[in-house]
Amino acid sequence: NLTARLQETFRRLRGKGKLSERDVDEALREVRIALLEADVNFKVVRDFIARVRERACGQEVMASLTPGQQVIKIVNSELTELMGGRESKIQYSPKPPTVIMLVGLQGSGKTTTAAKLANLLKRQGKHPLLVASDTRRPAAIRQLQVLGEKVGVDVVATREGDDAVRVAKQGVARAAAIGRDVVIIDTAGRLHIDDELMDELARMKGEVNPSEVLLVVDAMTGQDAVNVAGTFNERLGLSGIILTKLDGDARGGAALSARAVTGRPIKFVGVGEKVESLEPFHPDRMASRILG
Amino acid sequence: LGRKVALDDEFFEELEAILLQADVGVKATARLLRGLEARAAGARPGGGANDLINHLKEEVLEMLGPREPLRKTPSGATVIMVVGVNGTGKTTTVGKLGYRFRREGSKVILGASDTFRAAAIEQLEIWGERAGADVIRHEEGGDPGAVAYDACQAAKARRADYVILDTAGRLHTRVNLMEELKKVRRVVEREIPGAPHEVLLVLDATSGQNAIAQARTFKDAVEVTGIALTKLDGTAKGGVVLAIREELGIPVKLVGIGEGLEDLRDFDPVEFAEALFA
Numbered sequence: 255n256l257t258a259r260l261q262e263t264f265r266r267l268r269g270k271g272k273l274s275e276r277d278v279d280e281a282l283r284e285v286r287i288a289l290l291e292a293d294v295n296f297k298v299v300r301d302f303i304a305r306v307r308e309r310a311c312g313q314e315v316m317a318s319l320t321p322g323q324q325v326i327k328i329v330n331s332e333l334t335e336l337m338g339g340r341e342s343k344i345q346y347s348p349k350p351p352t353v354i355m356l357v358g359l360q361g362s363g364k365t366t367t368a369a370k371l372a373n374l375l376k377r378q379g380k381h382p383l384l385v386a387s388d389t390r391r392p393a394a395i396r397q398l399q400v401l402g403e404k405v406g407v408d409v410v411a412t413r414e415g416d417d418a419v420r421v422a423k424q425g426v427a428r429a430a431a432i433g434r435d436v437v438i439i440d441t442a443g444r445l446h447i448d449d450e451l452m453d454e455l456a457r458m459k460g461e462v463n464p465s466e467v468l469l470v471v472d473a474m475t476g477q478d479a480v481n482v483a484g485t486f487n488e489r490l491g492l493s494g495i496i497l498t499k500l501d502g503d504a505r506g507g508a509a510l511s512a513r514a515v516t517g518r519p520i521k522f523v524g525v526g527e528k529v530e531s532l533e534p535f536h537p538d539r540m541a542s543r544i545l546g
Numbered sequence: 547l548g549r550k551v552a553l554d555d556e557f558f559e560e561l562e563a564i565l566l567q568a569d570v571g572v573k574a575t576a577r578l579l580r581g582l583e584a585r586a587a588g589a590r591p592g593g594g595a596n597d598l599i600n601h602l603k604e605e606v607l608e609m610l611g612p613r614e615p616l617r618k619t620p621s622g623a624t625v626i627m628v629v630g631v632n633g634t635g636k637t638t639t640v641g642k643l644g645y646r647f648r649r650e651g652s653k654v655i656l657g658a659s660d661t662f663r664a665a666a667i668e669q670l671e672i673w674g675e676r677a678g679a680d681v682i683r684h685e686e687g688g689d690p691g692a693v694a695y696d697a698c699q700a701a702k703a704r705r706a707d708y709v710i711l712d713t714a715g716r717l718h719t720r721v722n723l724m725e726e727l728k729k730v731r732r733v734v735e736r737e738i739p740g741a742p743h744e745v746l747l748v749l750d751a752t753s754g755q756n757a758i759a760q761a762r763t764f765k766d767a768v769e770v771t772g773i774a775l776t777k778l779d780g781t782a783k784g785g786v787v788l789a790i791r792e793e794l795g796i797p798v799k800l801v802g803i804g805e806g807l808e809d810l811r812d813f814d815p816v817e818f819a820e821a822l823f824a
């Protein structure tokens with residue numbers, strides 16, 4: 255792992271006497287490799303290494319008896335800071351119902367996460383309503399209905415092929431009519447480069463006025479995370495990110511990429527297929543996971 | 547070597563950036579660039595950047611290996627198992643594949659072996675309808691092996707040319723789920739000689755290096771024979787398939803380029819190599 259490799263690097267370098275900046279650069283090359291292997295975006299890695307280099311060339315490393323450990327400490331603390339704070343809460347609207355939109359690429363876990371979120375908020379004393387705005391994918395509506403039943407949350411649905419924006423509006427209107435305080439809108443997966451579908455989301459946002467637009471990102475996403483998160487944020491304005499499938503062994507560098515390019519908080523993480531498998535985001539755990 | 551201006555460090559760094567951003571990965575990128583340096587050293591003086599890029603494309607083609615077609619049995623039903631982690635596009639790919647075989651005039655049976663995920667069976671039934679293929683299914687919560695068994699029996703009874711089994715998405719780290727998949731494979735082996743003729747691992751083109759671990763684990767569990775690389779219509783390049791081919795010997799056979807019935811293509815290594823540098 256990285257700690258072992260850095261300690262080995264410094265052991266070899268120290269053998270030659272006093273440490274130099276070039277020695278630190280060599281150590282940082284190991285960090286760079288670790289981050290790239292963890293799927294952190296190439297440019298994000300470059301910026302991160304530049305940021306860390308300054309501290310790594312300071313006294314805390316150069317004068318240390320264990321420079322390898324010091325570099326790890328610096329990298330870990332910088333990475334944790336970049337991961338953001340622990341903001342695993344929903345922004346509620348002063349004027350209910352609070353509307354939450356879940357958006358993202360195909361297959362990232364939106365529908366499952368919608369049900370998980372409804373489950374979580376219900377347990378926190380809220381009265382959520384789910385809205386099946388994916389009128390495109392075969393049996394998507396049915397999928398959300400089955401999950402809704404599982405968590406005991408009603409699902410507003412019309413029919414496959416209906417206008418997604420209209421279904422979303424209907425859902426919010428229904429929530430207001432029956433006194434539900436949270437509306438969670440599941441949307442169809444789409445490519446960030448599909449202008450028509452990105453416009454549809456922008457229109458939906460305009461119509462339902464969400465307090466949260468959460469980008470659902472698969473933890474195994476590679477370099478493309480920066481393009482996806484960046485574009486969704488530019489076109490829609492995101493309020494947060496949910497990282498899914500963290501129960502696997504993907505290092506999850508996409509988390510850093512998404513944070514770096516949007517500045518938005520990662521609010522929750524999906525850690526399984528069950529409806530209970532949604533947890534608050536821990537920046538320090540994510541940082542050590544990425545470093546490996 | 548006065549015209550070496552195009553072959554300097556900065557140019558190699560640019561190439562490295564392109565490959566890394568295409569998800570080729572650190573090790574495979576290093577291998578490709580070392581191979582390139584060797585070729586550049588032996589190259590004719592005056593050769594410029596374009597020569598190097600063409601060399602690199604040749605290296606990529608070498609890594610990808612020759613095109614390998616989907617396997618087909620000469621008599622009886624060809625059984626194709628479709629596997630992979632959650633959300634990669636398995637069910638959709640089963641539908642597209644069924645449609646392709648139907649267009650060729652073949653009789654196709656789809657097996658709804660994902661008995662776990664909400665509305666997975668309904669989703670496959672819609673695809674079966676679109677493709678003109680029979681769908682063999684049980685109830686949600688049923689035994690995936692039993693569905694596979696029935697799909698094979700139906701294939702024999704109805705003289706189908708293809709049985710395509712859709713399985714539940716599962717993270718390769720879930721040992722019990724990988725055991726379940728092995729069991730499905732054993733059922734199929736018993737029921738039809740030579741089956742499964744093809745075990746397709748469906749990989750999402752947006753995935754990073756974790757795809758290598760997925761490929762390794764699925765290969766060890768159920769002997770993957772080919773990859774279907776989906777969502778190549780996005781901006782991700784799917785470069786991880788280079789390392790998978792090199793380290794595990796698994797070829798890419800199909801690519802998914804959209805969500806429609808016809809959005810399935812045979813893998814074209816030349817097109818893929820070109821797209822890496824586009």
Ligand SMILES: Nc1nc2c(ncn2[C@@H]2O[C@H](COP(=O)(O)OP(=O)(O)OP(=O)(O)O)[C@@H](O)[C@H]2O)c(=O)[nH]1
Pocket residue numbers: 358359360361362363364365366367388391394441442443444470498499500501502523524525526527531632633663715717
């Ligand atoms: N292991 C694991 N699987 C997950 C997690 N979240 C979602 N999944 C699975 O990922 C697959 C895709 O989930 P969906 O909820 O259908 O994804 P989606 O984003 O709605 O997909 P589209 O609507 O097609 O864009 C399903 O098999 C889910 O069970 C998670 O945190 N862990």
Ligand SMILES: Nc1nc2c(ncn2[C@@H]2O[C@H](COP(=O)(O)OP(=O)(O)OP(=O)(O)O)[C@@H](O)[C@H]2O)c(=O)[nH]1
Pocket residue numbers: 360361391443445630631632633634635636637638639660663666713714715716748776777778779780801802803804805809
């Ligand atoms: N853009 C694009 N989307 C695709 C492609 N292939 C599949 N999809 C979409 O990806 C999402 C997931 O597809 P599924 O077929 O449900 O994936 P799966 O692997 O069966 O998912 P699980 O069974 O839940 O593990 C759907 O929204 C599909 O329409 C592709 O080639 N391009």
Ligand SMILES: [Mg+2]
Pocket residue numbers: 364365366388391394440441442443
């Ligand atoms: Mg969905």
Ligand SMILES: [Mg+2]
Pocket residue numbers: 636637638660666712713714715
């Ligand atoms: Mg499926």
